[in-house]
Amino acid sequence: MIHAYTGDAVRAAESPVLRAGQGEALMRRAAWKLAIGVVRELRSHGPVAGSTVAALVGTGNNGGDALWALSFLRRRGVNAVAVPTGDRMHEVGLDALRRAGGRVADRIPDDAVLLIDGVLGTGARGGWEPPPVPAGITVVACDLPSGVDANTGEVAGGVILADLTVTFGALKTGLVVGAGAHAAGRVELVDIGIEPYLGEPDVSSLERDDALAVFAPPAWDDHKYRRGVLGVCAGSEQYPGAAVLVCSSALASGLGMVQYAGPQRAANLVLTAHPEVVAGSGVEGKAQAWVAGPGLGSDEDAQSRLAEVVETCVDGALPLVLDASALGLVTLDQLSRLRNAGCEVVLTPHQGELVKLVDRLVPDIADGFADLAKADPVAAARRAAEALAVVVLLKGSTTVSAAPGGRTLVQNEGGAELATAGTGDCLAGLVASALARSSQGGSVATPEKAAAAAWLHGTAGSKAASGGPFGASSVARAVRHTLTAR
Numbered sequence: 001m002i003h004a005y006t007g008d009a010v011r012a013a014e015s016p017v018l019r020a021g022q023g024e025a026l027m028r029r030a031a032w033k034l035a036i037g038v039v040r041e042l043r044s045h046g047p048v049a050g051s052t053v054a055a056l057v058g059t060g061n062n063g064g065d066a067l068w069a070l071s072f073l074r075r076r077g078v079n080a081v082a083v084p085t086g087d088r089m090h091e092v093g094l095d096a097l098r099r100a101g102g103r104v105a106d107r108i109p110d111d112a113v114l115l116i117d118g119v120l121g122t123g124a125r126g127g128w129e130p131p132p133v134p135a136g137i138t139v140v141a142c143d144l145p146s147g148v149d150a151n152t153g154e155v156a157g158g159v160i161l162a163d164l165t166v167t168f169g170a171l172k173t174g175l176v177v178g179a180g181a182h183a184a185g186r187v188e189l190v191d192i193g194i195e196p197y198l199g200e201p202d203v204s205s206l207e208r209d210d211a212l213a214v215f216a217p218p219a220w221d222d223h224k225y226r227r228g229v230l231g232v233c234a235g236s237e238q239y240p241g242a243a244v245l246v247c248s249s250a251l252a253s254g255l256g257m258v259q260y261a262g263p264q265r266a267a268n269l270v271l272t273a274h275p276e277v278v279a280g281s282g283v284e285g286k287a288q289a290w291v292a293g294p295g296l297g298s299d300e301d302a303q304s305r306l307a308e309v310v311e312t313c314v315d316g317a318l319p320l321v322l323d324a325s326a327l328g329l330v331t332l333d334q335l336s337r338l339r340n341a342g343c344e345v346v347l348t349p350h351q352g353e354l355v356k357l358v359d360r361l362v363p364d365i366a367d368g369f370a371d372l373a374k375a376d377p378v379a380a381a382r383r384a385a386e387a388l389a390v391v392v393l394l395k396g397s398t399t400v401s402a403a404p405g406g407r408t409l410v411q412n413e414g415g416a417e418l419a420t421a422g423t424g425d426c427l428a429g430l431v432a433s434a435l436a437r438s439s440q441g442g443s444v445a446t447p448e449k450a451a452a453a454a455w456l457h458g459t460a461g462s463k464a465a466s467g468g469p470f471g472a473s474s475v476a477r478a479v480r481h482t483l484t485a486r
């Protein structure tokens, strides 16, 4: 598990160290590690000594770090050039650079091979427009890319895209969410001694082993009813393929049985692709969890199919994943009955679906919610989870799993290749599989199960993408290979 903290929390953790008069020592420690990162980058492209490294230097301590790092690089024979972006620079850092033989210039030299971005760090406030950055130059961001909000990952104005971000003391939430995660490139966390003062993380990310533990292989004495039986209420005359995608990904993730409930045409397609699925038109059977929604449509038939699944889950206190069409149909009454029955409920909207859902079901928080969902998906997922009292898995370039009052997880495994029709259906099948598998016990919390599915989905998406452009069926296929590469 990886943990990240808001920029504000990291600044708060720094204050006891600052109060103890250790501010300059902290900065030098950070800058030393930044310089090591820069040397490694330089080495991977060519010689260190004799190369020119420039730094864009802002007015605060982020600029101070960059100036100190340049002074250390100067000692390795690097031509170190500070380019101020404001009307002042950190005095002690500037003095260190000058003493080491570095210089100040008003523009990035033409022969610079690497640029340190030391303009803005956790002290950035509001939008910002970056100065021009030469095309193709390697960029190493100091603490976080300038233009990224350390608390949320929002990029409100311009941003300097980094190849590598060397971040100090703790991962910031802004480095693991949305535009900030994209801008940061590779992220290297370095210890500077503030770690004991950090409190609870703001968000966490599951790593491979955490996710694979949720999708563990069967025990030697398992039988099919112990490996999880999933009921699938998806597909319609109009959208039969969604049913196949949900079943394909669920089967590929390893379950004891998949039961399909839906119209004949969709059932035929499911059975053609997967004869092992038990198909019928109703919900009777041995399902231990249900997924409802992909390709369901919004007509009366869709409503009554959803209602039937909800009643089945309420009666048996079964876990339920609501996706796609079901998000536009489910009522507050159904959600509260599911909660009261003790069902695990996970909603899996993308941004647009979440905004509509909130508009329809919790108008009290709808004002400004669309802007919030865009700027701060973590806050939006948390607010919706809180208001609806269920787990919300908000899909996007970063997928956020939020529980009311619980831990928030963010997963970034998949790339934009996943933005293709039907991949959401595959994810719904995986989330439901995680719930069905654990319906026989286990101690993993619901948001973690949803995040494990997002990990598996994103990793399978990246695997599929390595073979070229793909459609959603390839994601379902890649799920098996992701799990076998344990």
Ligand SMILES: NC(=O)C1=CN([C@@H]2O[C@H](COP(=O)(O)OP(=O)(O)OC[C@H]3O[C@@H](n4cnc5c(N)ncnc54)[C@H](O)[C@@H]3O)[C@@H](O)[C@H]2O)[C@@H](O)CC1
Pocket (backbone or CB within 6 Å): 010, 011, 014, 026, 027, 030, 058, 059, 060, 061, 062, 063, 064, 065, 119, 120, 121, 122, 123, 124, 125, 126, 127, 128, 142, 143, 144, 168, 169, 192, 194
């Ligand atoms: N938190 C920590 O433990 C440590 C922090 N350090 C560094 O200190 C940084 C924070 O330093 P500061 O608090 O000085 O903040 P920053 O250096 O991030 O930014 C503050 C400066 O930028 C200006 N500024 C803010 N928003 C702006 C905008 N939108 N447009 C133009 N100018 C803007 C402010 O007026 C101020 O001069 C961290 O990111 C990190 O690089 C390190 O020195 C080591 C330890």
Ligand SMILES: Nc1ncnc2c1ncn2[C@@H]1O[C@H](COP(=O)(O)OP(=O)(O)O)[C@@H](O)[C@H]1O
Pocket (backbone or CB within 6 Å): 324, 350, 395, 396, 397, 398, 399, 414, 415, 416, 417, 418, 419, 420, 421, 422, 423, 424, 425, 426, 427, 457
């Ligand atoms: N830019 C992106 N980067 C990474 N993953 C993405 C991106 N865009 C979409 N995805 C992922 O692709 C899936 C799309 O799901 P969804 O929007 O429900 O599509 P559909 O309904 O067509 O299946 C989600 O898992 C989402 O997280």
